[in-house]
Amino acid sequence: MHTPPTPDRAKPRPRHRMIDRVAEVLDLVARRPHGANLTELARLLDAPLSSVQGLANGLVATGYLEERDRLYTLGPAPHFLTRLAGTPDSDVVTHADLEEIHQQTGMTTVLGIIVGSDLYYVDHASTSPTYGYLAENYVKRSLLRCSSGWVLLAGMERRDLWARLSTAREQDQPLVERFLQELPAIERDGLVVTPDVSEVEIEGIATAVTVAGRTVAAVACIGDHAEVAAREDVIVDFLRDKRQRWGERRGER
Template identity: 50%
Template sequence: MGKVDDEPRGRARHRTVDRIAAILELVARSRSGLTLSELAECLGAPVSSTQGLVNGLVATGYVEERGRRYFLGSAPYLLNRLAGRAPVPAVTHADLERIHERSGLTTVLSIVVGPALFYVDYCSSDPKFAYLAENHVRRSLIRTSGGWILLADMEKRDLWAYLRGLPDADQELIEPFLAALPEIRESGVCAAPHASVDGDGVSIAVRESGKAVAAVGIIGSHPVISRRRGELTSILREQASTWPR
């Protein structure tokens, strides 16, 4: 038997990692969110250092800020998807199949992580969407109907920061998005925003405790989506009525 010093030692803890892990658990357990002061008090840490950690977690999508309260963000959903677990429990693959069967068009489940949109599930015979979803390819929020849904539910300062940071090629979409913003917030639907040259879509918000955590969208060509936007909106609303909230 070897000396004690030769025995494997326990892993050293890291204060910053401990605090980040604690923040994630605290916001995950809270249904009403926590303020910065509440987080700092729970951590036993200064507000200033807690603010730096929280800002970093918000910027990377692990935490969301709403009304100066902090909630679990969407990044954990993506990690669960990468690990083969359901990213949005309210919406099953069977839901997407039903929408696809009724519409005959590509159906996708989207989430936002940081400044990007990801398709985390889909139902389509189009290999393009299979590639995008199965390889977790980043998509532009401002260029997709699902992205408009998720942007509409962002905190104002995060939304303004995103819009200010758009490249020149996307600046033309800011005005139409802002014009559509009140209706999207009211209805939870974005129909045919004409945000992409490649196609168009109709999307509906997936909500948990009143917050849009994902979007389900039907995607097709510009003429098809424009002609069927009312019908596709009804299909999405009917399916959404079966999801827990």
């Protein structure tokens, strides 16, 4: 297994079993607008009903879940925290921006962010049902298997980047060396152009979305390899222009 050149202390952040369980429960009920019952939660966590009942009661008591007719739905606490924190930095990119890029380039355009160890598309502009499904259902993607993921990896703190790369799946190990070779250019240009890493024949060109010098999201134009390659110059120029305008919205120069 390839191990990237990392500092000795660059180890993955330790996970916490209870936090993992809470995160899994919240993710499940957020995807179930009509609610999930206790049996479904126990099956998800592979835990006894009695144990899950205690966890669910605690989440209801703190407002993270609501229970009605023995069905659990997302409570007000997550929404309240979002209001307290203010507008997410990734919202500097609007849906209108994605529509404009889609119209100008003719390519499916997606907005991606990192949640935990995975990439999620949280908005898109496309006429393709395939890409629409990925975005509208928040299907997780491997960071090493798409252009958006490479941009987001390049924007990470070094400790987290090295840890992610050193624990990559065995089948993704060959991509680690390729990514490291491209890392200086990605950091310099804020762009990833057709890395040819997808497992499903999807190619892309992605740019970083930065706020106060931090990469908070990635915007990518994606499609089949021939289509993306044929429009590469147009896509790159337009994404560069949009990235500059996003920076100006946040007062960056």
